Amino acid sequence: MVAPTVTMEVGSDGVAVITMSNPPVNSLAIPIIEGLTEKFKEAERRNDVKAIVLTGKGGKFSGGFDINVFQLVHKTGDISHLPDVSVSFVNNIVEDSKKPAVAAVEGLALGGGLELAMACHARIAAPKTQLGLPELTLGIIPGFGGTQRLPRLVGLPKAIEMMVFSKPIMSEVGEKLGLIDAVVPSGDLLNVARRWALDIADKHKPWIRSLHKTDKIGSISEAHNILQGARQQVKKTFRNLFHHQLCISVMEDGIVHGGYHGVLEETKTFNKLVLSDNAKGLIHIFFSQRATSKVPNVTDVGLKPNPAKKVAVIGGGLMGSGIATALVLNNINVVLKEINSDYLLKGIKSVEANVKSMVLRKKLTQEKANKALSLLKGVLDYSEFKDVDMVIEAVIENISLKQKIFGELEKICPPHCVLASNTSTIDLNLVGEKTRSQDRIIGAHFFSPAHVMPLLEIVRTEKTSSQVILDLMTVGKTIKKVPVVVGNCTGFAVNRTFFPYTQSALFLVNLGVDLFRIDQLISNFGLPMGPFQLQDVSGYGVAIAVGKEFASAFPDRTLQSPLIELMIKSGRNGKSNGKGYFIHEKGSKPKPDPSVQSIIEESRRLTNAMVGGKPIVISDQEVVEMILFPVVNEACRVMDEGIVIRASDLDVASVLGMGFPSYRGGLVFWADLVSAGHIYKSLKKWSEVYGDFYKPSRFLEQRAAAGIPLSAPASSSSSSRSSRL
Numbered sequence: 001m002v003a004p005t006v007t008m009e010v011g012s013d014g015v016a017v018i019t020m021s022n023p024p025v026n027s028l029a030i031p032i033i034e035g036l037t038e039k040f041k042e043a044e045r046r047n048d049v050k051a052i053v054l055t056g057k058g059g060k061f062s063g064g065f066d067i068n069v070f071q072l073v074h075k076t077g078d079i080s081h082l083p084d085v086s087v088s089f090v091n092n093i094v095e096d097s098k099k100p101a102v103a104a105v106e107g108l109a110l111g112g113g114l115e116l117a118m119a120c121h122a123r124i125a126a127p128k129t130q131l132g133l134p135e136l137t138l139g140i141i142p143g144f145g146g147t148q149r150l151p152r153l154v155g156l157p158k159a160i161e162m163m164v165f166s167k168p169i170m171s172e173v174g175e176k177l178g179l180i181d182a183v184v185p186s187g188d189l190l191n192v193a194r195r196w197a198l199d200i201a202d203k204h205k206p207w208i209r210s211l212h213k214t215d216k217i218g219s220i221s222e223a224h225n226i227l228q229g230a231r232q233q234v235k236k237t238f239r240n241l242f243h244h245q246l247c248i249s250v251m252e253d254g255i256v257h258g259g260y261h262g263v264l265e266e267t268k269t270f271n272k273l274v275l276s277d278n279a280k281g282l283i284h285i286f287f288s289q290r291a292t293s294k295v296p297n298v299t300d301v302g303l304k305p306n307p308a309k310k311v312a313v314i315g316g317g318l319m320g321s322g323i324a325t326a327l328v329l330n331n332i333n334v335v336l337k338e339i340n341s342d343y344l345l346k347g348i349k350s351v352e353a354n355v356k357s358m359v360l361r362k363k364l365t366q367e368k369a370n371k372a373l374s375l376l377k378g379v380l381d382y383s384e385f386k387d388v389d390m391v392i393e394a395v396i397e398n399i400s401l402k403q404k405i406f407g408e409l410e411k412i413c414p415p416h417c418v419l420a421s422n423t424s425t426i427d428l429n430l431v432g433e434k435t436r437s438q439d440r441i442i443g444a445h446f447f448s449p450a451h452v453m454p455l456l457e458i459v460r461t462e463k464t465s466s467q468v469i470l471d472l473m474t475v476g477k478t479i480k481k482v483p484v485v486v487g488n489c490t491g492f493a494v495n496r497t498f499f500p501y502t503q504s505a506l507f508l509v510n511l512g513v514d515l516f517r518i519d520q521l522i523s524n525f526g527l528p529m530g531p532f533q534l535q536d537v538s539g540y541g542v543a544i545a546v547g548k549e550f551a552s553a554f555p556d557r558t559l560q561s562p563l564i565e566l567m568i569k570s571g572r573n574g575k576s577n578g579k580g581y582f583i584h585e586k587g588s589k590p591k592p593d594p595s596v597q598s599i600i601e602e603s604r605r606l607t608n609a610m611v612g613g614k615p616i617v618i619s620d621q622e623v624v625e626m627i628l629f630p631v632v633n634e635a636c637r638v639m640d641e642g643i644v645i646r647a648s649d650l651d652v653a654s655v656l657g658m659g660f661p662s663y664r665g666g667l668v669f670w671a672d673l674v675s676a677g678h679i680y681k682s683l684k685k686w687s688e689v690y691g692d693f694y695k696p697s698r699f700l701e702q703r704a705a706a707g708i709p710l711s712a713p714a715s716s717s718s719s720s721r722s723s724r725l
């Protein structure tokens, strides 16, 4: 690791160029801030320095304050690890410096990096430099004066968009808005910045202190109206989160009482937010997501990924066409194979429809859409498979069909070709059983819709080679997925962990809890929808098939309910025919359908689960716990069996695959905040009344007894963990 450094070179023109170096993104680690303070002070003192240019080494200005420091604060609970940067450095030393400072910005200036640039007296940027204040995605607000300087430079509406909605802009847009003074070619950046700094010193260009600007923020009443509008929007968009509202209040404070007052208010709010559970959860997810790229014996053994230029997808149904879409959108040639021309045409039309809808939603230009579709080729035989680098099979869940396909593939595809299956239920050992290529067989479990959902669960068997895992991880990243490598078991990591979710929700209904109350409580908790709306959306057929799968894999902990079958019998199919637990009409939000009540009553009568025939009386919190604690319990088994490399992989997978709220840090992180002890005691109590579905797992019991967090590595507990990875 290269040590963080700040250097200063004073040229014969009297310009001191101060350069931050802290690869890979020049984050503002404590030694960088100390180095900057020292160099700025030195530049101010020296008589041979007329002006200052601040820049970053390696084509990047700065990715912001060092987020590792927040983690240290979280681990220790000690806020004093956060230095006072905003007033004592950014404000007093940079902005109030007696010598003009110009930021030469390239690559990216994010968070504290952009805030530092905004405190300089001008900003020159290279083309396509990313500028943003993404702090709110970490559960905090900007803390180096960004809430005050950004509105003063770009106006309130744009500042709200960039900060409250965390939308970065490019330097070209920044120039139009007044955030950037000039965009110049990268090779001219330093020279133009030097000249600009000297021009300010010589009074040929204005010496602007952003915090003192008022021309872009309008009158107090105008500002008030804009901020009120933002408050309403935030309320709808970010349920359960309060830091967005606080960010708006801090902006308002500065407008009413002046920028410097706003800076002080910002620091107070920032220090409070750093210690919030939301910040802990979101910062945990930031690092956990990056940790998924580190797979022992795969990414640390010097292997080089084979780039996949051409990938074959077998099956043009919902999953296959979604996977093909994701591939072509990211410049990979795709051969889409189907068994007859009707199916093939349907598959190609689905890919076209996926791409077209992105153009309609302005997520893609028509030019890029045309380019993507030109990479797609439909085929009915294997002749194009001779030079593919990877095959992703996405046919129906039928073991013998898959075995036949993989048997054919190993004969036709080149020896380096990765042979992946998108199965969500079938044991991958069985898929490859009849081949001699078991080292090349791997699961590529996409989530539907595959071109939208960010998670790619990579399932390896004991025989899958490290090279094949690396190659699939690389393709996953190329198509902008987050690949999480997991072991082979029924349901793999995500579906296996979440199988009790539907079952416990159905059980609660049979115990007399109102179905719509359950959905409301789970969506209040932060999942995108409740378990019943999810069944409506994903289809009852899927729910039944998956339920059967788990019932046969884990008969000791399965709860049966006739409700879904009764729904089908009554002509309901969920979203696909508009009639489910909810009424689904085009263009309007799903509405609870009161007429399902009679079907629910029938289910309750058949199950006879209510003790004494009376509905259970249960608090809102207990409803949520009775649904999510069994999920945590299964997560414990998944960790105990070594299906995931680390607990945080399950956090990322739960957030990206199931929509578990990221601000709760993912499933296991949340469970640790709740505490293993409480989860254990609750499950134990319910298991005594309702049976083994709730029985605490061995792992949970041991962790609760020893007071060890569920997320602690295996060596922390005495459980005999047999790794499948």
Ligand SMILES: C[C@H](O)CC(=O)SCCNC(=O)CCNC(=O)[C@H](O)C(C)(C)COP(=O)(O)OP(=O)(O)OC[C@H]1O[C@@H](n2cnc3c(N)ncnc32)[C@H](O)[C@@H]1OP(=O)(O)O
Residues within 6 Å of the ligand: 024, 025, 027, 028, 063, 064, 065, 066, 067, 068, 108, 110, 111, 112, 113, 115, 134, 135, 138, 141, 142, 143, 144, 146, 287, 290, 291
């Ligand atoms: C007081 C202030 O207002 C508070 C702040 O400034 S908070 C920080 C605000 N900045 C951010 O939120 C930016 C966070 N970083 C990012 O979004 C992305 O890393 C990026 C766009 C800068 C680069 O993305 P990309 O090229 O895909 O690389 P990515 O894998 O994400 O990051 C590379 C490495 O840099 C690290 N890194 C990135 N930004 C970092 C930061 N601000 N602090 C510490 N480490 C950081 C990552 O953890 C990763 O480390 P690893 O290689 O050990 O896993």
